[in-house]
Amino acid sequence: MKSHMMLHRRTVLAGLIATSLTPYFVAVARATEAQRGGTVTFVAWPGATVLNAAVTTAGPSTLVSSKLFDGLLDYDFGFVPRPQLAESWEVSEDGLRMTFRLRPDVKWHDGAPLTAADVKYSMMEVWKVHNARGRNVFAEVTDVETPDDLTVVFVMSRPSPVIIKALSAMDSPVLPAHLYEGTDPLTNPHNTAPVGTGPFKFVSFVPDESVVLERFDGYWQQDRPYLDRMIIRYIGDGATRTAMLETGEADLVASNGIPSLEIDRFRSMDGFEVNPDGYENVCIVCQLDFNLDVPELQDPRVRKAIAMVIDKEWLVRNVFFGLGVPATGPIHHQVAEYYTTDGVPSYPLDLAAAEALLDEAGFPRKADGVRLELSIDPQAFGEEPLRAAEYLREQLRTVGITLTVRNQDFATYVKRVYTDRDFQLNIFVAGAGADPTIGTQRFYWSKAFQPGVSFSNSTHYSNPRVDELLEATQVEMDPERRREQFAEFQKLVMEDLPTVPLVSTIRVTVANAEVRDYVSGAIGVFGGMANAWRA
């Protein structure tokens, strides 16, 4: 809707300029008007395993899947729902029924019409069963009613405020029931050669090499997509991905897909754009977890002392190259609806106070000047966790704590921290999602302490009041009350400090400036990109 109006304004403007100004300005004005045709190439790593994000939440899959499939809804900036497959929707007074009116005349890429049965199948057989995030988000959905071909009603056992935020093409793509019913959705061959309703249709997929998509001429949105083709290439080396952007062999790198230092270089390079818009669904926080089963770390004074040796600004500048802001609590600042610093305790850099706390906690400096010996496991995912761990090692040395950095590969890290719980400190980056109930909750909810499950509650934090608050937010439909609950949650977590939130990262797309309107809402390049075009 919004983009339509913007285009209209531009056209009018172009017309005005054309009648009054010199040809030079006409050319400039025309160049901002969307044009049909052209190819846009992403370069990314790692490669997608399947191209259907209904059965996985892995980032590489969602990048491709969102072009091939539609969701019921799309989201404008600020995560405001807007129509996609659903033209309109309403929630009943008691919050137990959500009714969606589907757009008529939507076709699958194979020509079959989209019906309410497709949505019912996707919800009951796939999202709720095979999608890790969907299992939590749609836990309250007990049934889907389809009174007619174009009406879908979600029936819930309890109200659930997060459902309305989880219906994008990125999170919950609607699958074709006629191709999936009666099969195992996890091994259905269409997962690697999808048939969707999205703006682009599948052409080819070579694992770890490339995906080729082409314009779906029968797309429900008139004159969309603008592009003829979209290509996603998988290249394992960051320097090579950077070179491909520079040479024009690739146009877009999503979600900080090249080294941070290189991103910094593109900021000042002609013909390129570093764009932070469209990551409202990602919200990644880099945090330092304490294993609360380790006796030394059970004393809050020790945890607070460790927090007080960290200069978060320094981390932002030198480890994240400006791609983040100091984290003040468990909720990412881009989750603006619930984020607050009001009354939330903070632990600014203060080495003397840290030493005093450690003395008080009964860890005086011994003859060799050492108070404590600890170890840290940085997550093997990008450079940042390891660099942050090395920084922490140097900082802790000055207050008499010897920190051993244990570097390892991803599988070893996951097993050690989440299955064996053989760790003391742990630095990791984790996506918190558009709503704290979707992403943040599991790090602090005592019921999410599940050894063996990765990126669950790894600290073994348990505070009955926090549990109570988190459980209340799962069903609270009143935005104001929900905001208050999350505010108290942020305060309590920072008082207890099971985790030191370090940096709320900022994700960016690095783009060739010839590509326009590749971000037209909250989920940015992880959406269908029907509005993207090439100048």
Place this chain on the structure above:
Amino acid sequence: MQPGQGNDEQGEGVSPFLAILGSPAARFLYRRLSQAVVVMLVVVVGSFVLLQFAPGDMVDVLAGEADLTAEQMADLRARYGLDQPWPVQLLAYMGRLASFDLGYSPKLAAPVLDVLLQRMPVTLTLVALSVVISLSVGSFLGVMAARRAGSLLDMTISTATLILYATPGFVVALGLIFFLSVKMRWLPTAGLTTVGADLRGMAWLVDVARHLVMPVLALCTSYMAIYARLCRATMLEITSLDYIRTAWAKGLPERRVIFTHAFRNALLPLVTMAGLQVSALLGGAVVVETLFGLQGMGRTAFDAVMERDVNMLLGVLFVCSFAVVIVNICIDLLYVWLDPRVKVAA
């Protein structure tokens, strides 16, 4: 077996076909191939056991990437047999291997054999091109240097090869990318073809060739230097031998003395080295493959280790060890052809 029986006796009444089977060359092949089976078994069992020592399994990796629940993880482990003790898993794998079933790679959502068939040609092309080019250019430089030992040409070649030898492949690769792709825009940076261009025939061949220039160069340089230095040293040694003096004394032209008489013998150490190069590159071109976005055997094996994708890793190792064994047999046969004094031992 009783004496006088079996096809190792070339007695009367034995058909010509059996005579061939019993020939020394055939027995050489039997012996080498049965050794190959043992080698491949050791490689497969050894790497399977080694991978068991690495903490975490494939499901841990998948779970870390896609937020799986405990039930989903248990379900996946059961589906791929990872909940079994490792000796059971190994036996099951060996059983499947006996019927040439290399299994399924959940990570790549494809049968291992399909992935190998698709990626093996990439590796074979890279290996073949870089061996042929480094061997021919290297030995040519070596011969040239040896021909006028101590001359300016010799010094230049020796210095250049020393520098090439000392420069790691990845530095060469990054330098090539920076200069030929980013600065000059002459060559495509990565991949094997222009994705989505749907080229056919000659146009396709030219496209692939343009993509291969830099990776092949990066794989060539240090081996080229080795061949050049090896060839120079051997040529200098050989050209001081009596039979070369005889050849000169006969009044043969320089070209014949050097290439027909001396170089043929100088080839023996070069062929040995080429065998090593082929074996090293078959699975070991990880860095170059990564930098140029080529999915060859090396990169596939590396990813398989990181993702604990046992089937994929064993598949790669199985095929690569087979190829190495075959290459070694070919090299041995090449010795016989190059030097008539060498005989295959039965």
